[in-house]
Amino acid sequence: MPNFDEIVDRTQSHCEKWDKYKGQDVIPMWVADMDFRSPRCIIDALHVRVEHGIFGYTDIDEGTNQAVVDFVKRHYDWEIKKEWIVWIPGVVSGMNITCKMIKGDVITNTPIYPHFVKAPKNAKRELAQVPLVEKNNRWTIDFDAFEKAVNPTCKLFMLCNPYNPAGTVFTCKELEQLGAFCVKHDLTLCSDEIHADLLLNPEAKHIPIASLSPALQERTITLMAPSKTFNIAGLQASFAIIPNATLRKRFKESMGSMVGGINLLGITAMRTAYEKGDAWLAELRLYLAENLKLIQAFVAKNPKLKLLEQEATFLAWIDASALHVKSPHEFFLEFGVGLSDGEPFGDKNFVRLNFGTQRTLLEEILKRMQKAMDSLKI
Numbered sequence: 001m002p003n004f005d006e007i008v009d010r011t012q013s014h015c016e017k018w019d020k021y022k023g024q025d026v027i028p029m030w031v032a033d034m035d036f037r038s039p040r041c042i043i044d045a046l047h048v049r050v051e052h053g054i055f056g057y058t059d060i061d062e063g064t065n066q067a068v069v070d071f072v073k074r075h076y077d078w079e080i081k082k083e084w085i086v087w088i089p090g091v092v093s094g095m096n097i098t099c100k101m102i103k104g105d106v107i108t109n110t111p112i113y114p115h116f117v118k119a120p121k122n123a124k125r126e127l128a129q130v131p132l133v134e135k136n137n138r139w140t141i142d143f144d145a146f147e148k149a150v151n152p153t154c155k156l157f158m159l160c161n162p163y164n165p166a167g168t169v170f171t172c173k174e175l176e177q178l179g180a181f182c183v184k185h186d187l188t189l190c191s192d193e194i195h196a197d198l199l200l201n202p203e204a205k206h207i208p209i210a211s212l213s214p215a216l217q218e219r220t221i222t223l224m225a226p227s228k229t230f231n232i233a234g235l236q237a238s239f240a241i242i243p244n245a246t247l248r249k250r251f252k253e254s255m256g257s258m259v260g261g262i263n264l265l266g267i268t269a270m271r272t273a274y275e276k277g278d279a280w281l282a283e284l285r286l287y288l289a290e291n292l293k294l295i296q297a298f299v300a301k302n303p304k305l306k307l308l309e310q311e312a313t314f315l316a317w318i319d320a321s322a323l324h325v326k327s328p329h330e331f332f333l334e335f336g337v338g339l340s341d342g343e344p345f346g347d348k349n350f351v352r353l354n355f356g357t358q359r360t361l362l363e364e365i366l367k368r369m370q371k372a373m374d375s376l377k378i
């Protein structure tokens, strides 16, 4: 049984998250990795691989290919073929490769994970950003606004599902409508599904948009990875699923010799995660869901903060606009809480709280945030 309550000292491991506030009394709750050890099976498999002692150029083996195919079928009921998989070191790389290969402008939502804005910019593409809308207490897509924003130079839709930072898991109906929009405007779809495994309701289901129809499968590049799910982002192992042979060829050409594959420890970790990680993942989801309840209770006590329904991810997107402070991020930082600033995501009135951490740490964070909130009443 994993012990997610166990505090693991990360301050001696050069980790981005904890080093940012080194030497300060600030608990970091920003960048999207978790403070939990990866599953024991992954650690053991890495030990075995390291003990071999030779770390030369390595192929991706048949077993790893099969592990991905089986995981996607088991979890998402999507039958993919091994030859559709293109290995990449990171999902952000996949986003940049895609923007470079599609000769046209890009359309996406806002606020959004900053690389959705950076990747089109890197490729010198124009980007239309359409705000999410609040409907039935969740963030969702405004299709009328998309119809107004799209123009004939747009060739690529970049989707984030589940959505970072808004926490939405798009429904089948929403995805079908989105798919129809892409078909109507002849847009290629790049679907970043890196958070697909992190649904907080055990009954909820992630649907890869490409799995909805053969027509969508043909126009979609799906980006996935075990990195968020099993806390192995530092091992840099991700993949694109590209059923359309022409798109796949262009994706590989766009990678050229500039983007390498996955490092061999990443391959070992990915295969093990997908073959043996299901039970750990089920426990993780329950733990994260309990953490979320603490945050929801805290927000309920503080009507100046707002959090819509959080369906997935360990990242809570909190509206702090009613505080009327210059920067909510700076405001909470003064009380020793290192949240993500909403500004790079597209809204400086929000903060993003990473709750992929031990419950005692989260409780301490919420205590500090309550102190911050109480200071406004004085």
Ligand SMILES: Cc1ncc(COP(=O)(O)O)c(C=O)c1O
Pocket: 032, 089, 090, 091, 092, 093, 113, 160, 164, 192, 194, 195, 225, 227, 233, 238
């Ligand atoms: C939606 C989304 N895509 C991509 C990434 C990063 O992916 P990678 O580390 O594989 O480049 C993140 C990390 O937070 C993310 O939230």
